[in-house]
Amino acid sequence: MSITIQVNANLYLKDPRSSDIGIKMLLEGIDLINALGFEAFTFKKLAQNIHSTEATIYRYFENKHNFLLYLINWYWEIIAYRLILATANIEDTRHKLSNCITVLTGLPDPAQLGFIPDELSLKQLVIQESGKALHTKSVDDENQVGIYLLYKSIVSTVSAYVKQLNPSFPYPEMLISNLIENANQQRFFSVHLPRLTNSTPEKDTVEAFSQLIIQKVLE
Amino acid sequence: MSITIQVNANLYLKDPRSSDIGIKMLLEGIDLINALGFEAFTFKKLAQNIHSTEATIYRYFENKHNFLLYLINWYWEIIAYRLILATANIEDTRHKLSNCITVLTGLPDPAQLGFIPDELSLKQLVIQESGKALHTKSVDDENQVGIYLLYKSIVSTVSAYVKQLNPSFPYPEMLISNLIENANQQRFFSVHLPRLTNSTPEKDTVEAFSQLIIQKVLE
DNA sequence: CAAAAATAATAGTATAACTATCATGATTGA
């Protein structure tokens, strides 16, 4: 399996991870977007929070849409890495697939946190805001320059296991992209519209649902 | 037979369906949002397109967010009505459920269109923009005043059939809300990120996928 | 230590998202 982990350079003007202030932008940006929502989030507010200026942030990111895309991409980098860990040295494809579903739809194991100071905040941001990053008129341009390569490669890799285990199942990519998107959606529902789901923040059943669907599909 | 499809009164200041210019707002609004995307859509542009003024639109809608919520609610009213038609005079629960899945995840039958001049445009808008309406900081306030009652009642009704057919399945609401959301998501993918799905605009397989999942869950 | 690069401080522009006011044309109801 080969999942390419690469920061897409089209998302920034200057790599924020190359400087202290850039990293502060990212980390404080995550918290600020989570606190305010992406609509009310502005570079001006972010600049104030990191004791810097709008102009400095604009030297790193063309606009706030790209800032959001960057953060989401960062999330997917972490997931891609976790997928590699979760499938390394495992022979059985069924077992590999199950581990992938855990990574893609489960809650991150607190013991394994630590790629960035607060990975759970980043996941929260993805749950809350990733739909807004995707559903824009610019999605085709972004796809053109490779922004979604990582996401596509993850879906491709995991759906390949499904194909291997049940070659007659006609919708492997749809199944995997569905389970990934559903995980975020159901966690949003569990907080804001609980009657639409059977998962709660206290007893999260999203992964169990996902594993069950996989099992049924492979039967 | 005349059916009044009524949208939640908290979404407007003055019922747009009570006047010609209000109806023009809605219909032209659908086209304009589809053409520009919700971010670039403004009341000023809408006013120009219907040869009216911003002030007039603001007399109907508090803001453009509520305008979007109104349109999405309108869509769900139509779906709710279709669900009633699709389950009327059918005894068999399995058959009822299957018909509901068709309404919720299939493409509308062109022969049955006609609630408004262009229902397909409204569906397109929902596919493209409904995530933005939901994922805001105001979702809890909106839920409080009943904006999502219709959506919740649809999920509740359909998931009740699932419960009846398989009382041991632990995630009926999650299953139905998943299939509903997935239908929009996959159709978005089929246009913009085709490698994430197995449906295409030419050969739409979203309903087939949904029916298959239901079948597997009930087995 | 000097040159270059990065950042801060500040100002400015265009547009969006409203709010306010007043005139005018259409509707209604006594």
Place this chain on the structure above:
DNA sequence: TCAATCATGATAGTTATACTATTATTTTTG
């Protein structure tokens, strides 16, 4: 039928956002 009411149009104004531009100052690096 006429006056009162109401909806709409025309116009102006306010605040905030999403940038762009300029210059000064600090930091880094060769």
